Amino acid sequence: xxxxxxSTAPVISPSxxxxxxxxxxxxxxxxxxxxxxxxxxxxxxVWGNTRVICGVTVEDVVxxxxxxxxxxxGG
Numbered sequence: 001x002x003x004x005x006x007s008t009a010p011v012i013s014p015s016x017x018x019x020x021x022x023x024x025x026x027x028x029x030x031x032x033x034x035x036x037x038x039x040x041x042x043x044x045x046v047w048g049n050t051r052v053i054c055g056v057t058v059e060d061v062v063x064x065x066x067x068x069x070x071x072x073x074g075g
Contacts, residue, residue, distance in 0.1 A: 015023050027048035036042035041056035066073065 017023065017025075021027065030046040032044040032046070034042060035044045035053065036055050039055040040058045043054045045052040045054065062073070065071075
């Protein structure tokens with residue numbers, strides 16, 4: 001007695017992560033399409049605690065930078 005170390009931390013196997021996933025197992029990945037009603041296209045990407053919103057707009061004109069740099073199709 002007296003020299004005992006008592007730990008309340010969970011014992012984690014070297015082949016498992018604290019979340020319970022395997023060492024080579026990816027977090028679940030989820031895509032939710034159409035989340036922005038006024039965008040031409042949109043998706044919410046969820047990967048663990050990371051959230052990314054991707055939105056698309058469409059214009060029926062040649063971008064100014066293409067015209068200025070003489071890029072093919074830039075008119």
